[in-house]
Amino acid sequence: MDAKQGTAAASSVGPRKTGAGSAGFGESSMMEGVEHHLQYADNASTATETAEAAAEGEVEEEEDDDEEEEEEEEESDEETESSRSEGETWISSFCSIRGHEYFAEVSEDFIEDDFNLTGLSSLVPYYGEALDMILDFETDPDDAARLPNIPVIEASADQLYGLIHARFLLTRQGLSIMAEKYNLTHFGVCPRYLCHSTHLLPIATSDLPGNDTVKLFCPNCADIYCANKENEVDGAYFGATFAGLFLKTYTDIPGPLGGLRIPPSTLKRLESSDEDSKQSSSDTSLHDPDSKWEIYQMHLFGFKVSERAKSGPRMRWLRERPSDLSELDSL
Amino acid sequence: MEASSSDSDCTKYWIDWFLGAQGNEFFCEIDDEFLSDRFNMTGLNTEVVYYQYALNLIMDAFEYDCDDSTREQIERSARHLYGLIHARYILTQRGLQKMLDKFKNGDFGVCPRVQCQKHAVLPIGLSDVPHSAPVKIFCMKCEDVYNPPLARFATIDGAYFGTSFPFLLFQAYPHLIPNKIAPDRFVPAMFGFKIHEHARLARWQNVKRLEMTKRLEQYEEEERRRKRIR
Numbered sequence: 180m181d182a183k184q185g186t187a188a189a190s191s192v193g194p195r196k197t198g199a200g201s202a203g204f205g206e207s208s209m210m211e212g213v214e215h216h217l218q219y220a221d222n223a224s225t226a227t228e229t230a231e232a233a234a235e236g237e238v239e240e241e242e243d244d245d246e247e248e249e250e251e252e253e254e255s256d257e258e259t260e261s262s263r264s265e266g267e268t269w270i271s272s273f274c275s276i277r278g279h280e281y282f283a284e285v286s287e288d289f290i291e292d293d294f295n296l297t298g299l300s301s302l303v304p305y306y307g308e309a310l311d312m313i314l315d316f317e318t319d320p321d322d323a324a325r326l327p328n329i330p331v332i333e334a335s336a337d338q339l340y341g342l343i344h345a346r347f348l349l350t351r352q353g354l355s356i357m358a359e360k361y362n363l364t365h366f367g368v369c370p371r372y373l374c375h376s377t378h379l380l381p382i383a384t385s386d387l388p389g390n391d392t393v394k395l396f397c398p399n400c401a402d403i404y405c406a407n408k409e410n411e412v413d414g415a416y417f418g419a420t421f422a423g424l425f426l427k428t429y430t431d432i433p434g435p436l437g438g439l440r441i442p443p444s445t446l447k448r449l450e451s452s453d454e455d456s457k458q459s460s461s462d463t464s465l466h467d468p469d470s471k472w473e474i475y476q477m478h479l480f481g482f483k484v485s486e487r488a489k490s491g492p493r494m495r496w497l498r499e500r501p502s503d504l505s506e507l508d509s510l
Numbered sequence: 511m512e513a514s515s516s517d518s519d520c521t522k523y524w525i526d527w528f529l530g531a532q533g534n535e536f537f538c539e540i541d542d543e544f545l546s547d548r549f550n551m552t553g554l555n556t557e558v559v560y561y562q563y564a565l566n567l568i569m570d571a572f573e574y575d576c577d578d579s580t581r582e583q584i585e586r587s588a589r590h591l592y593g594l595i596h597a598r599y600i601l602t603q604r605g606l607q608k609m610l611d612k613f614k615n616g617d618f619g620v621c622p623r624v625q626c627q628k629h630a631v632l633p634i635g636l637s638d639v640p641h642s643a644p645v646k647i648f649c650m651k652c653e654d655v656y657n658p659p660l661a662r663f664a665t666i667d668g669a670y671f672g673t674s675f676p677f678l679l680f681q682a683y684p685h686l687i688p689n690k691i692a693p694d695r696f697v698p699a700m701f702g703f704k705i706h707e708h709a710r711l712a713r714w715q716n717v718k719r720l721e722m723t724k725r726l727e728q729y730e731e732e733e734r735r736r737k738r739i740r
Contacts, residue, residue: 490680
């Protein structure tokens with residue numbers, strides 16, 4: 180019983196969305212209610228409170244005095260309970276859940292193209308139902324009876340969306356959406372102090388689901404950091420390739436050798452002119468006036484801790500950068 | 511007068527109240543013995559206003575009748591003074607021991623770097639001069655400094671911990687130095703292929719790492735030879 184109601188609630192989203200004016204599906208099967216829902220959706224969008232909207236809807240329904248509509252009203256009540264506001268698609272509600280801040284909204288055109296979903300049916304249980312849920316198609320009530328609980332399909336839909344999301348991120352559209360999110364610091368900033376709040380990018384250590392949670396990549400120190408507890412979703416939902424492709428696409432984001440983009444000839448000139456003043460600090464700074472590469476230096480009462488000490492520095496290589504690009508070539 | 515009575519309602523001792531306040535999780539309790547030794551406070555009276563009253567407040571001997579705004583000022587001074595004394599105290603043997611317990615307890619949090627595998631961190635200041643930078647966390651596994659994850663630590667002055675504390679701790683307890691035979695650095699890949707720029711840097715860093723290992727072996731060799739001569 181529970182399952183049946185839930186499916187009905189999910190299925191009623193389709194026509195409502197149509198009413199809100201966005202590209203819609205499933206109109207043919209629910210044609211009777213469309214005209215009414217057009218009004219309904221308008222009311223909902225103008226009303227501030229969902230409850231108010233529901234009340235207004237009720238008034239109208241009384242005027243219509245149609246049994247079928249009343250049924251719809253019940254369903255919409257259920258819907259408000261599951262905190263889905265009017266006109267919102269499954270995708271937008273999924274992306275607005277707390278902890279899903281990293282996700283971009285995958286365009287429906289991308290999901291509708293079967294080619295983009297190649298091979299996913301074998302990875303996700305209840306693939307068809309999950310796909311219907313993502314696209315807000317309503318399920319056939321006869322089918323709903325033999326389907327498992329909504330939470331099971333919901334979980335499948337989450338996983339399927341994640342896997343589609345990982346593929347979508349590699350498209351031009353996906354990259355541009357993520358670029359906007361990157362600029363808005365949706366993925367946070369690098370915790371490393373000397374990275375001075377460089378924006379992070381989501382990255383995975385594995386492309387297969389269930390292996391590892393999502394990590395955050397800092398383009399500046401080229402290292403990966405743990406995400407917040409609440410943002411810890413499967414890494415496969417972002418993929419291992421995305422961060423690299425993103426940095427290859429948006430080359431204005433400085434990479435780990437970002438300070439070394441200037442040609443070696445200019446480097447030499449800078450070196451010779453600043454030799455006297457820079458001699459003391461030459462081991463920590465790049466010879467680039469714009470970006471200075473810094474490494475944390477251990478100090479005990481103002482004195483550097485020697486490498487000869489047992490507690491001396493052993494990890495400087497991790498943060499070291501060549502002072503000259505030619506050093507890399509000489510390897 | 512009212513404020514002092516409400517204070518005593520909450521807890522008996524000012525230090526207990528201070529340590530229990532949110533954001534003060536990094537601090538440890540300073541011994542009365544250390545607090546009562548005037549020598550340990552050298553120079554602090556110029557740094558803190560209402561120095562004597564603040565010190566009295568910390569030591570629960572505050573008996574000065576004053577209006578609320580002065581009282582608040584003294585309260586603020588006491589917090590500042592406690593932090594400055596704390597920076598000195600954690601460099602003493604007992605202070606190190608107390609911070610060591612907190613470190614083992616994981617009170618300071620863990621390193622955000624994935625390859626440090628949640629190694630415990632220590633609080634560190636970027637300057638010993640007060641009001642220059644908030645407290646940071648230091649991971650001995652990657653030897654780097656990070657911003658604490660919680661926003662409430664952004665209001666704690668780094669000078670309350672000092673720049674030397676973690677290194678003195680590891681000098682005093684060398685067995686705590688983590689194993690640094692960590693895997694190579696992370697190299698991002700696209701469709702399984704490593705990105706050239708990053709892979710090149712990783713190779714260069716590996717060479718640097720090998721050079722360092724060789725240097726360390728050389729030092730050991732020198733040390734052995736010196737012992738033989740002796």
